[in-house]
Amino acid sequence: MKNFTSELSVGAYLKAGANKTVRTLSQLKDLYSNREEVNRILENEDPVLYEVFEMPPSPKETDLLVNITVLHAGVVGEEPFMTKGHFHQDPDTGEVVIGLKGSGILLLQNRKGEIQEFPVEEGKVSYAAGGWGHRVINTGKEDLHFLAISGANMIHDYETAVKLNFKSLPVENKERISANE
Numbered sequence: 001m002k003n004f005t006s007e008l009s010v011g012a013y014l015k016a017g018a019n020k021t022v023r024t025l026s027q028l029k030d031l032y033s034n035r036e037e038v039n040r041i042l043e044n045e046d047p048v049l050y051e052v053f054e055m056p057p058s059p060k061e062t063d064l065l066v067n068i069t070v071l072h073a074g075v076v077g078e079e080p081f082m083t084k085g086h087f088h089q090d091p092d093t094g095e096v097v098i099g100l101k102g103s104g105i106l107l108l109q110n111r112k113g114e115i116q117e118f119p120v121e122e123g124k125v126s127y128a129a130g131g132w133g134h135r136v137i138n139t140g141k142e143d144l145h146f147l148a149i150s151g152a153n154m155i156h157d158y159e160t161a162v163k164l165n166f167k168s169l170p171v172e173n174k175e176r177i178s179a180n181e
């Protein structure tokens with residue numbers, strides 16, 4: 001990554017050289033448990049769930065990945081918009097998450113099925129240690145902006161998240177919902 005300085009806003013970050021990746025519902029439809037609702041939404045539109053603005057890392061594995069993510073507000077059935085969720089292939093590679101705007105949850109789950117939830121909002125910094133899968137969920141009514149920093153040698157492991165049935169809703173709600181079913 002080249003030297004840069006930027007305000008912590010998407011516009012400024014783009015001007016400083018960030019690349020943008022867009023994730024839409026049609027790309028991530030298997031994340032949501034209410035299939036009928038997914039299909040109903042997709043009949044009309046393919047909403048953008050989140051956008052990741054990332055500074056291009058150097059090809060060297062010792063570099064850092066620094067990105068700002070904008071996770072939009074919305075729901076698919078009862079489930080709020082969320083990131084796909086992944087583990088890092090190398091269990092020694094963690095990630096820092098710093099809330100900038102909006103409110104949400106960083107949901108962590110390890111291979112033993114243990115779960116932790118941390119707030120993502122302005123003024124809060126959290127660390128997802130290696131070995132903990134992580135997903136961000138926008139539980140608020142406005143877009144959630146956060147900065148994430150990890151090692152550039154990090155390889156996303158999405159398969160483990162699927163295999164372990166990575167949780168979606170904030171766990172309390174999930175328990176409350178299934179208790180009421």
Ligand SMILES: O=P(O)(O)OC[C@H]1O[C@](O)(CO)[C@@H](O)[C@@H]1O
Pocket residue numbers: 023052067068069083084085086095097134135136148156
């Ligand atoms: O790779 P995924 O699961 O789509 O999520 C991307 C997001 O995940 C993060 O690793 C934060 O958990 C960010 O880098 C980015 O916002």
Ligand SMILES: [Fe+2]
Pocket residue numbers: 086087088095134150
């Ligand atoms: Fe990550």
